[in-house]
Amino acid sequence: DTGVSQNPRHKITKRGQNVTFRCDPISEHNRLYWYRQTLGQGPEFLTYFQNEAQLEKSRLLSDRFSAERPKGSFSTLEIQRTEQGDSAMYLCASSLVSANTGELFFGEGSRLTVL
Amino acid sequence: QQPVQSPQAVILREGEDAVINCSSSKALYSVHWYRQKHGEAPVFLMILLKGGEQKGHDKISASFNEKKQQSSLYLTASQLSYSGTYFCGTEATSGTYKYIFGTGTRLKVLA
Numbered sequence: 422d423t424g425v426s427q428n429p430r431h432k433i434t435k436r437g438q439n440v441t442f443r444c445d446p447i448s449e450h451n452r453l454y455w456y457r458q459t460l461g462q463g464p465e466f467l468t469y470f471q472n473e474a475q476l477e478k479s480r481l482l483s484d485r486f487s488a489e490r491p492k493g494s495f496s497t498l499e500i501q502r503t504e505q506g507d508s509a510m511y512l513c514a515s516s517l518v519s520a521n522t523g524e525l526f527f528g529e530g531s532r533l534t535v536l
Numbered sequence: 537q538q539p540v541q542s543p544q545a546v547i548l549r550e551g552e553d554a555v556i557n558c559s560s561s562k563a564l565y566s567v568h569w570y571r572q573k574h575g576e577a578p579v580f581l582m583i584l585l586k587g588g589e590q591k592g593h594d595k596i597s598a599s600f601n602e603k604k605q606q607s608s609l610y611l612t613a614s615q616l617s618y619s620g621t622y623f624c625g626t627e628a629t630s631g632t633y634k635y636i637f638g639t640g641t642r643l644k645v646l647a
Contacts, residue, residue: 425577452633454635456637461640461642462639462640463538463541463623463637463638463639463640464578464623464637465637466634466635466636466637469633469634476632476634477634512577512578516633518633522568522580522582522583523566523568523583523627523633524568524580524583525568525570525578525580525625525635526580527577527578527579528577529576529577530577
């Protein structure tokens with residue numbers, strides 16, 4: 422399978438714990454995005470990378486959220502001291518900037534439940 | 537700023553048509569359309585770049601108005617497979633490739 426891969430698919434944690442999600446994009450894609458989606462809502466922009474450089478982080482994100490993309494390949498999204506309001510689906514997407522459409526290819530997401 | 541989609545939800549019978557709108561308070565550089573089925577990842581449908589542009593494939597088409605503040609998605613002779621939630625993804629500034637998604641429109645097609 423050569424699509425976007427996310428792990429773990431589901432994570433249940435207690436409030437106050439740290440969690441980390443991993444995203445493996447399509448191999449030749451240079452852009453990588455993280456979005457958060459709650460039930461019935463559109464994906465909410467969190468951050469994005471071009472290669473290893475983080476271009477922007479949403480001002481809505483607290484300092485508890487951090488993302489990295491070492492070597493411009495896979496990316497990790499870490500949430501420290503989780504809160505119940507962090508419960509959501511975390512979507513990763515990748516794209517190739519040079520492509521005509523800039524189409525985003527999404528992974529199936531990592532669902533976080535904070536108890 | 538998040539674009540607003542309308543309607544929020546629509547129920548159709550097979551063969552009926554639907555229009556989904558995506559509106560922004562500011563002019564956009566581009567707009568994407570995606571469909572997300574329950575429990576699945578969003579899937580790209582098409583992109584519009586130019587004011588006044590209309591494009592489509594099969595029975596799904598879209599338009600981008602001249603001011604580039606509104607896009608509409610047209611679903612013609614709907615099929616059961618069209619059911620899902622539709623999102624517009626908007627790029628406000630050329631070259632940023634930063635996409636802000638709309639509020640979503642839930643579409644259900646009944647037999």
